[in-house]
Amino acid sequence: MAKGQRLTRLFLALLTAWTLAACTSSGEDGSKSKVANPTGTTNIAAEAPGKGVDKQAASGSVETRRGPTREAPLKSGPESTHEQRGLRWPDWASADRSFSLQKPANEVVVEKLSEYKTPAEYFTIPSRKYPEGIVAVTLPLDYEKHAERKYPLVIAFGGAGECARSPRQGALAWLYYYKTDEAVQALAKNRLTPDNFRGLITPPHLNEFNRSLKDRPYRGIILACPSSPLLVPLAGPEFPDYEEFIMNELIPALKSRYRVADARIGIDGVSMGGARSMYYGFKYPEVFSSIGSVQGAFGPYLDIYRHFVERHRDTLKKRSIQLVTSDRDPMAPSVERMHQLLVDNSIHHVYLKLTGPHDYVFNQGPGALELLVFHDRALR
Numbered sequence: 001m002a003k004g005q006r007l008t009r010l011f012l013a014l015l016t017a018w019t020l021a022a023c024t025s026s027g028e029d030g031s032k033s034k035v036a037n038p039t040g041t042t043n044i045a046a047e048a049p050g051k052g053v054d055k056q057a058a059s060g061s062v063e064t065r066r067g068p069t070r071e072a073p074l075k076s077g078p079e080s081t082h083e084q085r086g087l088r089w090p091d092w093a094s095a096d097r098s099f100s101l102q103k104p105a106n107e108v109v110v111e112k113l114s115e116y117k118t119p120a121e122y123f124t125i126p127s128r129k130y131p132e133g134i135v136a137v138t139l140p141l142d143y144e145k146h147a148e149r150k151y152p153l154v155i156a157f158g159g160a161g162e163c164a165r166s167p168r169q170g171a172l173a174w175l176y177y178y179k180t181d182e183a184v185q186a187l188a189k190n191r192l193t194p195d196n197f198r199g200l201i202t203p204p205h206l207n208e209f210n211r212s213l214k215d216r217p218y219r220g221i222i223l224a225c226p227s228s229p230l231l232v233p234l235a236g237p238e239f240p241d242y243e244e245f246i247m248n249e250l251i252p253a254l255k256s257r258y259r260v261a262d263a264r265i266g267i268d269g270v271s272m273g274g275a276r277s278m279y280y281g282f283k284y285p286e287v288f289s290s291i292g293s294v295q296g297a298f299g300p301y302l303d304i305y306r307h308f309v310e311r312h313r314d315t316l317k318k319r320s321i322q323l324v325t326s327d328r329d330p331m332a333p334s335v336e337r338m339h340q341l342l343v344d345n346s347i348h349h350v351y352l353k354l355t356g357p358h359d360y361v362f363n364q365g366p367g368a369l370e371l372l373v374f375h376d377r378a379l380r
Helices: 003-025 173-177 180-188 203-215 240-257 272-283 299-311 332-344 360-378
Strands: 061-069 107-114 120-124 134-138 151-157 222-226 260-269 290-294 320-328 350-357
Touching (some): 151 240, 151 360, 173 360, 222 240, 240 272, 299 332, 320 360
Parallel strands (some): 151 222, 290 320
16 A cells, blocks of 8 residues: 555544544534434444354355464555445435345355454455445354354444554454453453553442452453444435445344344444444434443534434333543543433433543553443343
């Protein structure tokens, strides 16, 4: 990849993050979005880095390849713009459209990822909507030992920095960059230390966390992190083609390949990924039983969230919802307004204000741990 392309992509990521932060604090009360009327959104009906030898899939055939290892450096793939990827720009003024649930693709590509502390693999389907839609899937520690056991599935989106990377790198947001494999291994011991939180925890919170973990040990979830395109704050919270990929192609394919427990699907994300996860969770509460975000960049989209919260209020009251922010999170005012939106609509949720910055160290400590524990308990 040319140096100029890398610099351009980095600039776009920084510009997007800056814009999200600016939108978080803009306006008299910060609650008004500059996005066009949200009532015309697409409506979809839906239910680092290896040794691959698996020749079976629940539906169709699987091509297996040797994937990158945790220690081997990732090679950047060719970058592409939204137009080159074939993504449609959102048209929020258009009429609602309904899409029938698509069947999972007949062929997928699986690449085992070795040297992580949890079983993991790349999972790729030949998408008609998002050809670069590679997914990094992390499996529970005991997944291979219990062939009949089903597990909750959580879709987790990466932040702007990972959206700006190549698809293969971006899909590793939670596994490689935010180190969820280390978090899972720590949770399996049922007693955490300050080091597991990267030092970003107070003694009272650590004691409370460990008491809770002793009473309700972590059991394990299937964590699927898809590569994602950068959002454009003033254009809307999602690209229609990518939304169709997630809802109509990816989720059915994941349910087909992996042992996913019935009606046990959650969604989460960090920063820009948190903006995404709340969009999907509030729009499709019939699909997602648990909805979370870590330091979510909600600022530009609050009117759209409000629309879906009011529209699906009764269903959302039956869902588990978690908002995580921190004392040095520039998105904290945005998260506070999201918290107030849910309070105003009498929707029960967990609102955590933890210790730490809006940075990788937070994702690798409190962010990853709170995400995993929340969904593990909410989806049981």
